[in-house]
Amino acid sequence: MAEEKKTRKKIQATDQMNRLMADYFYDLDAAAKSDNRKVAWCTSVGPAELLRALGFAVHFPENHAAMLGATRTSTDLIPEANAIGYSPDICSYLTADIGAYLKGFTPLAKAYPGIESVPRPDVLVYNTNQCRDVQDWFAWYSKELGVPALGITSPKNVNEVTEAHISDVAKQIEALVPTLEEIAGTKLDMERLKEVVSLSRDCTELWKKVLETATASPAPLSFFDGTIHMGPAVVLRGTAEAVDYYKLLLAELEQRIAEGVGAVDGESVRIYWEGMPVWGRLRQHSELFSGFHATVIASTYCSSWIFPAFDGNDPIRSMAKAYLELFIVRSDDYKGGYIKEMLEKFHIDGIIYHDAKTCPYNSNNRYGMPQRIEAETGIPSLVISGDLNDLRCISDEQTKTNIEAFIEQLEEGK
Amino acid sequence: MSLPLFVGLDLGASRTKVAVVDRAGVLIGHAVKKSGTDFPATAAYCLDASLEMAGATRNDIARAVSTGYGRGTVTFITDKNKSEIGCIAKGCHHYFPGAITIIDIGAQDNKIIKLNTVGGRSSFKMNRKCAAGTGSFLEEMSYRLDITLEEMNDLARQSENIIKLGSYCTVFSATEVLENIRHGKKITDIVKGIFYSVIKRVLEMDSLTEQVVMTGGVVAHNRYIVTMTEEMIARPVLLPEFPQLAGAIGAALYAMDQKETAEISESEDSETELI
Ligand code: SF4
Numbered sequence: 204m205a206e207e208k209k210t211r212k213k214i215q216a217t218d219q220m221n222r223l224m225a226d227y228f229y230d231l232d233a234a235a236k237s238d239n240r241k242v243a244w245c246t247s248v249g250p251a252e253l254l255r256a257l258g259f260a261v262h263f264p265e266n267h268a269a270m271l272g273a274t275r276t277s278t279d280l281i282p283e284a285n286a287i288g289y290s291p292d293i294c295s296y297l298t299a300d301i302g303a304y305l306k307g308f309t310p311l312a313k314a315y316p317g318i319e320s321v322p323r324p325d326v327l328v329y330n331t332n333q334c335r336d337v338q339d340w341f342a343w344y345s346k347e348l349g350v351p352a353l354g355i356t357s358p359k360n361v362n363e364v365t366e367a368h369i370s371d372v373a374k375q376i377e378a379l380v381p382t383l384e385e386i387a388g389t390k391l392d393m394e395r396l397k398e399v400v401s402l403s404r405d406c407t408e409l410w411k412k413v414l415e416t417a418t419a420s421p422a423p424l425s426f427f428d429g430t431i432h433m434g435p436a437v438v439l440r441g442t443a444e445a446v447d448y449y450k451l452l453l454a455e456l457e458q459r460i461a462e463g464v465g466a467v468d469g470e471s472v473r474i475y476w477e478g479m480p481v482w483g484r485l486r487q488h489s490e491l492f493s494g495f496h497a498t499v500i501a502s503t504y505c506s507s508w509i510f511p512a513f514d515g516n517d518p519i520r521s522m523a524k525a526y527l528e529l530f531i532v533r534s535d536d537y538k539g540g541y542i543k544e545m546l547e548k549f550h551i552d553g554i555i556y557h558d559a560k561t562c563p564y565n566s567n568n569r570y571g572m573p574q575r576i577e578a579e580t581g582i583p584s585l586v587i588s589g590d591l592n593d594l595r596c597i598s599d600e601q602t603k604t605n606i607e608a609f610i611e612q613l614e615e616g617k
Numbered sequence: 618m619s620l621p622l623f624v625g626l627d628l629g630a631s632r633t634k635v636a637v638v639d640r641a642g643v644l645i646g647h648a649v650k651k652s653g654t655d656f657p658a659t660a661a662y663c664l665d666a667s668l669e670m671a672g673a674t675r676n677d678i679a680r681a682v683s684t685g686y687g688r689g690t691v692t693f694i695t696d697k698n699k700s701e702i703g704c705i706a707k708g709c710h711h712y713f714p715g716a717i718t719i720i721d722i723g724a725q726d727n728k729i730i731k732l733n734t735v736g737g738r739s740s741f742k743m744n745r746k747c748a749a750g751t752g753s754f755l756e757e758m759s760y761r762l763d764i765t766l767e768e769m770n771d772l773a774r775q776s777e778n779i780i781k782l783g784s785y786c787t788v789f790s791a792t793e794v795l796e797n798i799r800h801g802k803k804i805t806d807i808v809k810g811i812f813y814s815v816i817k818r819v820l821e822m823d824s825l826t827e828q829v830v831m832t833g834g835v836v837a838h839n840r841y842i843v844t845m846t847e848e849m850i851a852r853p854v855l856l857p858e859f860p861q862l863a864g865a866i867g868a869a870l871y872a873m874d875q876k877e878t879a880e881i882s883e884s885e886d887s888e889t890e891l892i
Pocket residue numbers: 265294295296297333334335336337561562563564565591
């Protein structure tokens with residue numbers, strides 16, 4: 204198969220996104236340094252809406268950990284956490300982030316001159332809807348920094364999200380309010396919460412539309428673009444800035460569709476990515492696929508920041524519902540159905556499962572899913588071994604051989 | 618020999634294999650050599666050795682395809698972009714047309730490739746990032762036991778009482794082997810246990826369809842592994858005449874299939890001037 208050297212096509216809105224992200228990090232830094240503003244650390248699908256409504260500046264350690272991965276600094280930092288008892292087999296976001304703290308390192312310092320460290324928190328708020336590791340992660344910082352860690356203990360493997368599940372989580376969210384009010388030094392303004400939840404809803408709808416532009420052929424946006432452009436949906440959920448950004452990005456992608464411009468020239472094969480990205484190999488993987496005229500069109504990962512349940516009229520219950528309906532919270536039955544819908548919607552030729560060594564929660568190949576879906580849809584699958592942040596778990600040559608042979612197989616089957 | 622000739626170069630991490638086929642697809646020359654550190658030189662050596670065996674010269678070559686880990690290091694080819702999985706599949710289908718499952722055990726990795734009746738791949742699996750079930754595992758054990766790889770085959774054959782290893786980690790297995798030696802267990806039984814471990818690890822990777830073909834350097838040099846596999850899966854295993862050459866032969870057949878217009882070219886930006 205002819206492999207060509209290809210680079211990513213630049214999305215013009217990227218510059219605006221970079222400005223937005225810079226503003227966000229400088230604001231966080233300013234909040235941490237000020238006497239009157241408070242900083243909360245929050246897990247990716249924790250109650251960020253509540254924290255924002257209470258006036259907290261919100262830092263997302265997972266976002267910071269992904270930056271450690273993308274800058275390929277994580278592999279040197281992870282051993283620091285291993286040495287204090289956090290196994291190389293557990294979440295490499297956790298180990299990279301704690302390792303960075305232990306070494307006094309942050310990629311923010313290089314990217315944003317003037318910022319010297321991650322913002323010191325006043326409170327740590329988690330939701331175990333994704334995994335147990337986030338609770339352990341925040342527990343460590345709680346002890347280290349002497350700040351409270353509190354959160355939501357979520358049900359897992361949920362087949363159908365019921366009213367009982369929602370009531371449970373909604374009550375847990377309500378129970379957080381008094382402590383958070385005390386730390387914030389202000390009362391929760393329900394009108395403000397409704398507004399934030401509505402903005403999260405708007406953001407979600409636009410992000411969904413952005414991702415769905417890839418149903419077009421050729422797809423104007425790839426999974427690798429998505430992992431970069433999801434930044435505002437992750438860290439600025441509930442703000443007007445995120446909403447404005449996705450309007451801009453969507454317009455550009457729609458323009459690409461109108462002009463027949465694809466993320467990859469001569470797109471011949473369309474692939475679905477199930478699992479985490481390999482942060483330290485984004486560029487390499489993107490070029491590997493485009494070199495073979497294949498596009499990774501869509502993913503569960505990028506779509507995990509779509510929360511159709513958010514409703515400004517019923518903020519707390521709808522937050523509970525949104526946090527519960529998440530893919531990672533659901534049963535394999537639900538997940539299988541979801542993936543099959545995605546394969547159909549995006550006209551997928553093949554599916555790649557990333558078996559991430561340190562994140563079983565996002566590695567959906569371990570309980571027979573590839574075999575079941577392949578048997579039901581006839582769409583071929585490939586499992587690649589790797590990791591989100593720990594490059595010691597990766598063989599680039601094996602990945603390349605696997606992906607190349609897989610694309611060959613898909614092309615032969617067309 | 619019917620001219621012109623087609624060449625397949627399989628530059629594996631451990632061994633370089635070259636196959637020369639004539640226009641009828643008949644294998645007329647081949648060579649295998651340790652890849653070493655100078656891939657282009659090894660490939661050149663193997664090419665010349667296989668041409669000599671074929672009684673031909675470089676001028677008789679119409680097209681050449683390279684595959685394997687080091688394929689990018691050679692010039693004088695018409696295509697360096699066939700994956701080793703594709704080449705092994707093609708090489709096997711040539712000898713065993715029909716639906717087959719190929720078990721390839723190489724030095725660094727092993728593969729299970731499933732082909733449909735027309736030779737199309739329906740799936741493939743490679744080992745995970747670990748030496749379990751690969752030739753490297755055998756090499757490590759041969760070193761620990763101070764027995765050459767060649768000797769292992771005959772020793773395993775003499776075993777009457779296999780000693781199975783429990784771990785799939787190479788280091789843990791080595792410890793188990795030493796433990797067994799300390800307990801005075803027979804070396805023949807230990808070696809058979811090592812073979813068993815290789816086969817077990819490979820069979821765990823995927824299910825098998827009815828017809829099974831084995832290829833790769835490990836079975837080329839340790840035929841007893843094939844016998845043991847047959848016992849373990851309770852059915853006969855097909856073996857090409859040169860199991861180690863399946864990928865190189867597949868590459869040569871790909872060269873044969875290429876359009877007449879594909880020219881052999883010495884690419885200018887190549888790091889090394891090879892052949
Ligand atoms: S879901 Fe996986 S990557 Fe995310 S925090 Fe949990 S273990 Fe880490």
